[in-house]
Amino acid sequence: xxxETPGPDxxxxxxxxxxxxxxxxxxxxxCAAASILVTVSIVxxxxxxxxxxxxxxxxxxxxxxxxxxxxRNVYGLLPLLSGTLLVTVISAVIALPTGVAAAVYLSEYxxxxxxxxxxxxxxxxxxxxxxxxxxxxxxxxxxxxxxxGLPVNTFNILxxxxxxxxxxxxxxxxxxxxxxxxxxxxxxxxxxxMGATKFEVTTGVVVPAAASGIFSSFILALSRAIGETMIxxxxxxxxxxxxxxxxxxxxxxxxxxxxxxxxxxxNSADSVxxxxxxxxxxxxxxxxxxxxxxNLLSNRIAARxxxxxx
Amino acid sequence: MTENEMTSNDSxxxxxxxxxAASSPDPSGDPLIEQSIDVEGTGDTAGETGxxxxxxxxxxxxxxxxxxxxxxxxxxxxxxxTAMIGPSGCGKSTxxxxxxxxxxxxxAARVEGDLYFEGKNVYDADVDPVALRRRIGMVFQHPNPFxxxxxxxxxxxxxxQDQTEDIDEKVETALKRAALWDEVxxxxxxxxxxxxxxxxxxxCIARAIAVDPDVILMDEPASALDPIATSKIEDLIxxxxxxxTVVIVTHNMQQxxxxxxxxxxxxxxxxxxxxxxxxxxxxxxxxxxxxxYITGKFG
Numbered sequence: 001x002x003x004e005t006p007g008p009d010x011x012x013x014x015x016x017x018x019x020x021x022x023x024x025x026x027x028x029x030x031c032a033a034a035s036i037l038v039t040v041s042i043v044x045x046x047x048x049x050x051x052x053x054x055x056x057x058x059x060x061x062x063x064x065x066x067x068x069x070x071x072r073n074v075y076g077l078l079p080l081l082s083g084t085l086l087v088t089v090i091s092a093v094i095a096l097p098t099g100v101a102a103a104v105y106l107s108e109y110x111x112x113x114x115x116x117x118x119x120x121x122x123x124x125x126x127x128x129x130x131x132x133x134x135x136x137x138x139x140x141x142x143x144x145x146x147x148x149g150l151p152v153n154t155f156n157i158l159x160x161x162x163x164x165x166x167x168x169x170x171x172x173x174x175x176x177x178x179x180x181x182x183x184x185x186x187x188x189x190x191x192x193x194m195g196a197t198k199f200e201v202t203t204g205v206v207v208p209a210a211a212s213g214i215f216s217s218f219i220l221a222l223s224r225a226i227g228e229t230m231i232x233x234x235x236x237x238x239x240x241x242x243x244x245x246x247x248x249x250x251x252x253x254x255x256x257x258x259x260x261x262x263x264x265x266x267n268s269a270d271s272v273x274x275x276x277x278x279x280x281x282x283x284x285x286x287x288x289x290x291x292x293x294x295n296l297l298s299n300r301i302a303a304r305x306x307x308x309x310x
Numbered sequence: 311m312t313e314n315e316m317t318s319n320d321s322x323x324x325x326x327x328x329x330x331a332a333s334s335p336d337p338s339g340d341p342l343i344e345q346s347i348d349v350e351g352t353g354d355t356a357g358e359t360g361x362x363x364x365x366x367x368x369x370x371x372x373x374x375x376x377x378x379x380x381x382x383x384x385x386x387x388x389x390x391x392t393a394m395i396g397p398s399g400c401g402k403s404t405x406x407x408x409x410x411x412x413x414x415x416x417x418a419a420r421v422e423g424d425l426y427f428e429g430k431n432v433y434d435a436d437v438d439p440v441a442l443r444r445r446i447g448m449v450f451q452h453p454n455p456f457x458x459x460x461x462x463x464x465x466x467x468x469x470x471q472d473q474t475e476d477i478d479e480k481v482e483t484a485l486k487r488a489a490l491w492d493e494v495x496x497x498x499x500x501x502x503x504x505x506x507x508x509x510x511x512x513x514c515i516a517r518a519i520a521v522d523p524d525v526i527l528m529d530e531p532a533s534a535l536d537p538i539a540t541s542k543i544e545d546l547i548x549x550x551x552x553x554x555t556v557v558i559v560t561h562n563m564q565q566x567x568x569x570x571x572x573x574x575x576x577x578x579x580x581x582x583x584x585x586x587x588x589x590x591x592x593x594x595x596x597x598x599x600x601x602x603y604i605t606g607k608f609g
Contacts, residue, residue: 189415190450192443194447194466194518195442195445208457
């Protein structure tokens, strides 16, 4: 029987099809691997130069030092960390509640028409170059703060942090809104069916169900604030300073130099010792470790919540 | 407006009955039909002659240009199970969602006509849908527990309605009435999402009855469940009718025949073709179209 009708033509022939397929595979792999390779080399080089630094400066002195003065070869991280911490905390206080509230509005309250206006608006906010935010902080926000009676210096951490906060609002709101929009409608129906108001459904059902996504957006936004450079370079001044715990409010009105800004300054300085230059990598490595740990934490918590909430 | 009725509801709560029935569930359907007919026969509630708890008059619903319900006149008696059956798209769910104004949540939906709940037109301008829904609970087609603990699910309605006095007790009572207590009493803190589909649906019923509503609406509550879970839900519905007015949408005619006292048959186009005692509908319907639908010769 089978000899009468020829079988279908499915035998492999040397048309090069298999070879082409293999080639596609390797080209794609190369692209995927490239980003990893670059990341790994950056980390390795960063670590190598940082180790050079730490062979000359005791790491304990570096991480506990309260003064940072390259001209005198004093490398204490804490003043720079103070600046970074202030920027992060102040911008978080501004951006996290505002971002979540905006996300709640967009996801639960806004009409389609309103959403079609607001969402692109927020995306434009995310597209503004950060140097523009920095100049805006220096030229408008600081004088405004002075007008309303706050004793801020020309360069101060408050103006810079406000602008960093505004810069990261779109990140919080857009990721949080994604999380809330993906909460199944059946849960909202259940809430309404129980006689809950819109606000009760939003706060009691939607936001808790979207908690992992909202939390991830927080962590990403914080990482962004920690790594933000241009705004603080332009508006926060260039003086490393320790936090003053005896008068916490006064801290806000002074200039600080966060870690990122210090790195820029070291890099662009005309004459800097070899040791001073390598301190840049020690600071950079520290920044990297902080944001890396934050992202790790974000993944951990998101995974834990997801088990519970999906 | 109905404070008295609510109190009388409370005082006639036959919780012991529910408990004994729950501890010895009868898996077969037939004896339960007799039981429910008995309940009807004792006439301890309004029954057929009593005032209907829900009554629609010339109710029309439109989704945009499409008319989903056409001039529905329907009176649902208190403390009985009223089933709505009919093919897909016949408007039975739409009618259900008119009762607690869940259709308000759909922008394109428009309701014309009157729908009375305990004598008050729920489409009057002064009616607050939130307050209405606190008196009329709802159970949905797919189990939709909140991503919270079992306890918090049942407590949700009590909390938003500020009925937090003796909340532990109320949660326990609701879970017992929903025949779920024995299965979950040691794991009230566990996520509701870890329960099986059938347990989740009973949890949703517990959540709905915890706040002691007057009416429970059920939108195909067993259609997403396996046969064993379905039979548990059916047993439960019949018990619930001792305390609550139950309106259930189902596409399962056998289910309607097993558990309901009254049956409304909707046919394509949003038309209520016949509404009568369930026995009458299934044994001797007036309408030829209903008979064709019931016997599967749907045309």
